[in-house]
Amino acid sequence: xxxxLVTPDDFIGEQTVRFDDQRxxxxxxxxxxxxxxxxxxxxxxxxxxxxxxxxxxxxxxxLELLLDRHPPQKLPLTVVLAxxxxxxxxxxxxSLSSLGVRELVLINxxxxxxxxxxxxxxxxxxxxxxxxxxxxxxxxxxQITLEKRFKPFVEDRLEALSENSLKxxxxxxxxxxxxxxxxxxxxxxxxxxxxxxxxxxDKLAAVGFEPVSLGDRIQKVETVLPQLIGxxx
Amino acid sequence: xxxxLVTPDDFIGEQTVRFDDQRxxxxxxxxxxxxxxxxxxxxxxxxxxxxxxxxxxxxxxxLELLLDRHPPQKLPLTVVLAxxxxxxxxxxxxSLSSLGVRELVLINxxxxxxxxxxxxxxxxxxxxxxxxxxxxxxxxxxQITLEKRFKPFVEDRLEALSENSLKxxxxxxxxxxxxxxxxxxxxxxxxxxxxxxxxxxDKLAAVGFEPVSLGDRIQKVETVLPQLIGxxx
Numbered sequence: 001x002x003x004x005l006v007t008p009d010d011f012i013g014e015q016t017v018r019f020d021d022q023r024x025x026x027x028x029x030x031x032x033x034x035x036x037x038x039x040x041x042x043x044x045x046x047x048x049x050x051x052x053x054x055x056x057x058x059x060x061x062x063l064e065l066l067l068d069r070h071p072p073q074k075l076p077l078t079v080v081l082a083x084x085x086x087x088x089x090x091x092x093x094x095s096l097s098s099l100g101v102r103e104l105v106l107i108n109x110x111x112x113x114x115x116x117x118x119x120x121x122x123x124x125x126x127x128x129x130x131x132x133x134x135x136x137x138x139x140x141x142x143q144i145t146l147e148k149r150f151k152p153f154v155e156d157r158l159e160a161l162s163e164n165s166l167k168x169x170x171x172x173x174x175x176x177x178x179x180x181x182x183x184x185x186x187x188x189x190x191x192x193x194x195x196x197x198x199x200x201x202d203k204l205a206a207v208g209f210e211p212v213s214l215g216d217r218i219q220k221v222e223t224v225l226p227q228l229i230g231x232x233x
Numbered sequence: 234x235x236x237x238l239v240t241p242d243d244f245i246g247e248q249t250v251r252f253d254d255q256r257x258x259x260x261x262x263x264x265x266x267x268x269x270x271x272x273x274x275x276x277x278x279x280x281x282x283x284x285x286x287x288x289x290x291x292x293x294x295x296l297e298l299l300l301d302r303h304p305p306q307k308l309p310l311t312v313v314l315a316x317x318x319x320x321x322x323x324x325x326x327x328s329l330s331s332l333g334v335r336e337l338v339l340i341n342x343x344x345x346x347x348x349x350x351x352x353x354x355x356x357x358x359x360x361x362x363x364x365x366x367x368x369x370x371x372x373x374x375x376q377i378t379l380e381k382r383f384k385p386f387v388e389d390r391l392e393a394l395s396e397n398s399l400k401x402x403x404x405x406x407x408x409x410x411x412x413x414x415x416x417x418x419x420x421x422x423x424x425x426x427x428x429x430x431x432x433x434x435d436k437l438a439a440v441g442f443e444p445v446s447l448g449d450r451i452q453k454v455e456t457v458l459p460q461l462i463g464x465x466x
Binding site: 002095098099100135136137138180182214215216217218219220222223224225226227228229230231232 | 235307328331332333368369370371413414447448449450451452453455456457458459460461462463464
């Protein structure tokens with residue numbers, strides 16, 4: 001936790017918050033904070049700043065806040081990602097959240113196993129986003145949408161979603177290399193392990209998505225996402 | 234495994250290999266390969282190509298090889314990385330290996346816990362490199378060196394190691410942003426969680442390393458490495 005995130009529920013006074021959950025444990029065990037210590041604090045969806053420790057007891061932690069800075073800008077990036085293997089979800093979502101991705105759409109694809117959509121991890125996406133914010137020091141959560149059917153999503157909704165943006169689909173085995181430093185809103189589609197099937201790439205092309213590659217090496221999704229983002233922005 | 238890697242020990246004929254380890258299990262269980270099936274194969278430190286399955290029995294797998302392609306070029310990049318937490322090592326090394334990093338130096342730093350240097354995971358680095366090669370389809374291992382003392386390494390060896398290369402140290406809280414698409418040999422130094430201390434940044438600066446940042450967000454090492462590599466190359 002590089003920032004303690006608070007919500008309206010935590011307030012017990014105009015500038016005072018109190019909580020007794022994981023955050024309290026972190027402040028006591030990791031920061032070993034005594035009264036008077038100042039910590040980075042942010043209000044979810046709001047300003048960031050400092051919190052002075054007023055109380056740090058087993059029964060809870062009380063902070064007096066001074067929130068006076070805006071959170072960092074998000075990247076003008078929507079990632080459309082074939083639903084990853086459940087055990088990878090936490091790491092991938094946390095990483096996209098900490099990189100500052102504005103919006104994530106998790107979609108179905110031919111090579112996504114149906115069982116993935118039943119995973120209990122899908123109920124914890126907000127927690128993973130929050131872990132990313134606590135890592136990167138931000139207060140504004142990445143928005144996540146689930147799209148369980150590929151064709152209706154691509155035919156009916158992707159065009160509006162990606163309007164006025166650069167439309168890319170990361171696809172190995174194509175010659176056109178991924179552009180760099182694009183300086184514009186971008187919608188980036190990434191397939192599952194094993195890649196999209198031709199039908200899917202064609203469907204995406206029909207709504208304007210151009211296949212681009214990073215070269216011959218095949219990367220894991222968790223590696224290629226930050227690599228692409230580092231290149232694009 | 235996107236490629237089956239073989240070594241000279243596996244050869245039972247001029248173009249024929251036989252093995253009965255994890256690779257055999259993978260070929261039988263994941264590929265469900267029958268005789269006649271062709272798989273991607275590479276000789277460690279050598280050529281890549283195809284292997285035709287001759288036998289796939291519980292007692293072992295026999296392949297007839299046709300190796301006729303060179304492995305992909307490595308990035309002209311040496312990463313100098315403060316030794317990460319042991320449980321992160323596998324993922325980080327595998328990822329650097331699959332990204333095509335030429336050389337990795339694991340160094341000590343003030344914020345690296347001494348116990349990390351005792352980790353049994355340090356005896357498995359070659360395995361992690363190999364996992365990366367099997368992921369990205371390459372045959373040439375990233376070279377790894379361990380440097381347990383920061384000062385002698387930086388003062389006596391880093392200068393020669395980084396000669397004629399662009400010298401960067403990734404450091405949050407500096408204004409100069411990391412360059413893009415550098416198209417030259419690069420030595421990139423990355424600190425531990427919590428960053429280098431000022432003394433260490435000064436020592437690195439004294440041998441020509443310029444601190445650069447990717448902006449305000451603080452990333453995990455496993456995220457920032459592919460992000461930096463995507464930006465630099």
